[in-house]
Amino acid sequence: MSKHRLLASEIITTSTANAIFDGYLNDTSYRGFQIVWSGVTSDSASSGYMYCKLRQSSTDVSSNYYRHTVWSANTGGGTTQSLGGGAWTLSDTLNQTYPVANGEMTLYHTNTGTSTDVVVTYRKFTRNAAGDLVFGTGGLGNETAGNYDGIKFYLSTGNFATANFRLYGILN
């Protein structure tokens, strides 16, 4: 018996600014939530990254407390480690020349009020704007606990040209 349940999908086939899942991450039937993305491409000639932010009551949670630690393996430059930021970064550079980004993240403690920070494990794989392959894995966190119920994915430059996002709940 699978403990996964498909809760929602955002399937993008024309230029779209955001993929938003509101009103799911506060469902206490689930102990965590997995989001899988595939075929993510940009419609922009300029390079950008795929970011995401938590949401609360259909509003972005904008803070400088989106932490990430990631090890990346890049065919163009070996391994790197990075930290910190105002949003979680979920791809390497994308533009309309070099698709594509794929990956998955699992979120815990999204809706615990003030008691526990949000923690996330994730993996991402991109063929970036330079044509290099970049794999990264690590952990994400948000140091401000809250009653988050949604999440938004977007590009720092341009819109999504195509993308499949699927949100799954992991049953208690």
Next chain:
Amino acid sequence: MALIKINDFSATSVTNFDLDNIFTTDYDVYDIKINSIDMVNTTNAQIKMQFIDTSGSIVNTSTYYRTSFIFNTTNDTWNYSSNQSGTEFNWWLGGAADDTEGMQNITIFEPQNANVYTTGMFNANGWHTSGFVYVQKGGLREDTQQAVRGIRLFSEMDFNSVSATVWGYSKS
């Protein structure tokens, strides 16, 4: 339901371990879990992987790319490892007896979409005969836009026994 078991596979005394007819248009994303591997001897080896195209032929071209990093318990450092224009994907399997060769988890994105490059991510761990444990993680890309229906796993030596389970992330 969301994470759907597609099939279990097992074999004994084989050179190639084929997981054929596992990719369909019912799913975009797949998890392949190699549950156990026992090779014919204890020499350190690699696991190798090729795709099976929609006609049942092995994709045997120099179009397999891997980027990855390896952590081992001898030096506490992530080391970069890549393979470009290979005739197969490859990564460390390790070497040991009695089903203790490394465990492997592979995620494959959009293998049935003939308009994109099939990509994947893998997590592997194992035991090296020099006396250390290693973890290898990375991304995979087959540089041909074609649909594929399965994978072939093989190594420098035959399998004594091997088993795997394939899961699909449901789209509805």
